[in-house]
Amino acid sequence: MSDTEGSAGERRNSLVVMCATLLSRLLGIVKARVISSVFGASGTADVINFTFNIPNNFRKLFAEGAVSAAFIPVISDGIQADPDQLERPRRLFGTLIAAQIIIFVPLSVLTALWAPEIISFISDFHEPAQRELSAQLLVWFVLFLATISIANIFAVVLQSHARFVAQAFAPLLMSLCVIFSILFLSSRLGAFSMAFGVVAGGFLQAFATYIPVRKLGYRLWPNLQFRTPDFSRLIRAWSSVAFISIILVLAQQVSYWFASALEQGSVTALSNAIIFWQTPYGIFFTAIATVLFPQLSVAFSSKDESSWNSAVCRGLENLCMFMIPSALILFFLRHEVISAVLQTGLFTAENTRMTAKVLTWYLAGMTFSACYAFLQRCCYSRKDYRLPLIVSLGVTCMDIFLTYLFIRSGLGIQSLSLAAAISQFLGFLFLYGIVLIPRHGFSHAKLVKKSARILIANVPLLICGLLYVAGNFTWWERGSSMSNFFAVAVLGCAGLGCSFVFYRIARIDFVAAIKKNQEK
Template structure:
């Protein structure tokens, strides 16, 4: 979580540098929306989908073959699979960049479509680097090693920040291209030594005869299908945003950076740590223990993500202003990004719980249910996007549609679990959600009280002045009392925040 926090803070700095240099519309819109294409493919072909398919099998192989020979063979085969799949894909994407971009983005100006295709030809190659890095990340996670994979994204942010800050005057938006590619290479290289230290070879193996590897492929196809549903869904949202008012695409990108902070620190970290544990419990036949881990993880997610979502919705404007509003990034861009962030924040817990429940189904070896629910979620999101984007909500409607759709998906996955695990801990989850909502309301009251005092002294909407030390101090004046009130309310309600952050599942259950 600490590594993720630092990574997200660097992500803020990265977005702040891009916003200050390129603004929040025009070329920045093109840059942000084009980068989201390989970023979505990363989730599809690399980290999430790949690790979900091979981590349970790799964990089971560790138990069945203590010599490690089977595990080492699987990793080499996965590296070979990535090369066989991605190199032809990247060649085709480079050749047909313009038709691809014209299909998935709809900028009103032809020159932006041309710029988008030129950027795409370079940025798409990030996929190969991050996909190979994902194999190494999953390998380390299967050995309960989480620190180095969590540190790897830091190199990406450093590379992008340095490249844009140093070369933007010479290369313009293409300065980010070299930062992205160098950062992807850094993510890969950082994990090479700890993986090789565990006895793994990084020489690709092109073979389909290993039954365990065939099992991974059998799992990977439905997992990729599920992940592709969401990749298509997000790309459809970006397509809608590219056709809305100028700055809508950047508003979505900027909002998601802030949204990803608590999601990454709490949601992704809890899922990353508990997924190997659930896979191990299922492999050992301990379904009841895996069920307890599921509800313990959901309870922790509720107690952490519900207050975080409320905080982002209430403090979005000040947060974005302090972090990004400088140079070409205006107060109107801050206001638009804050509205979009509020829409996404409504579904912060739902998305975290949805992702976590998906991983449990994968640990069980069940892939049809997540795929079906993913399809329903995507269809709901697209229908709501079509409706809400035509209202006064505009791009904010796209964020709200996403939150509603994932809340439905979370409920459907929970319902599908009724026949698989003991549901008696559901009552404790419901109590945790009520406590989280109550504590969030009290903390929100503290923010509004401080805000009233500031307005009384002539500091109404003080964030419009943009980023400065004074603005940072005023943001702390609003946020810190609310945090103290939140922790105090949790203590009164019998919840220990430090125990929520412990790594073992028993602490999560007993928090």
């Protein structure tokens, strides 16, 4: 394959991933709107959001992140060694299926037996009815975790074979199932309509990704031969990344525990704020990190320190380029956006204000959070897992301590996002100081100069936002409607247009930046 063909293929794959991520985030917002409309910010909504967060966090261990980071290099080696017969990757695939069965069958049984005790231990719900409902939902949500974990194995196989369409768009099925299940079954099933939706969606996602996997010659036959070199390599790699994922899981679970002890609606406010924050974060960070991480790994393997330094600098610049205007626009329109999307049914203007409080500090720290996560991947590219683990542990401890301190100081629900923003900012500073400051050849001056240009180019957007806030508009309090949604869209597009114009004036071409990342 020529370089031109490879570059074109890479651009197509990047576009597929970006479009799928965008649709996934939008459906996530629609899903949050449906949940808020049907259940409001009531105790039931708090139970649903709290309980679903448990398996959703463990996806980082069994269905995303750790498994993907460990599985892709190993199965890719097998594909390269035997591209025709695929004996090694198919054997490893069967071993992973067997491992999933061994993990999730006992886990499902134990959850069914001990769900009330688990919920009593990790939550602080005051009402017995909330704890009982949470325990019942947890059993179903663990089944969802099992289906989504198997679906992720199928997705990783497709990625390793450079098949991106099915694995990128299959997750949309889960969101659609949840949305339709709650809309049409909540009147009869109540909170269990959510449980039915996620389990059915998990099965559909697994089925949609298995079809192209089967066409590649893989079969769902468990392989109990665990003592193979490939599986041993996978377990070693997985255990390294899993420690960091466990820390992140525990940190978010502690945040939900803190939220469950605050006023009613706090868990829902936290959950909704994370959804809005992750929409721009997920789209841009995923696009940049997905393109640059392989380049960083190749540069390190080939001992090309100049290319590694250049890729790191480019990644940090591009994160600033996209994250700063995204954070500013969403910050100044946070009430309007939340209201237009969620404020209907039982979700009131007061619930919008509560969600906006949490979202405020997430947005304030969004750029540094993205840069912190990117520097972690820079460490992974150098096969350094120890430093990110130590820093993640420190950031998590700082997050928990600050959350407790701020809650004791009376800051309430916004304590959670404020603590997260501060701790991840400190994590970024620490990693930058350890990883990049001592490096010879890294152009700190170039990075500072480009970042300063980006900041200056966003000053007009900042001024426009401040002028809008000074108007003290309250039209968003009327709640969700087509006119309000249209107004939010117009204001958002105006903000994007302002950024585009002044980026052009400052000669910052973010479209060229994406192409440059893809073609390097």
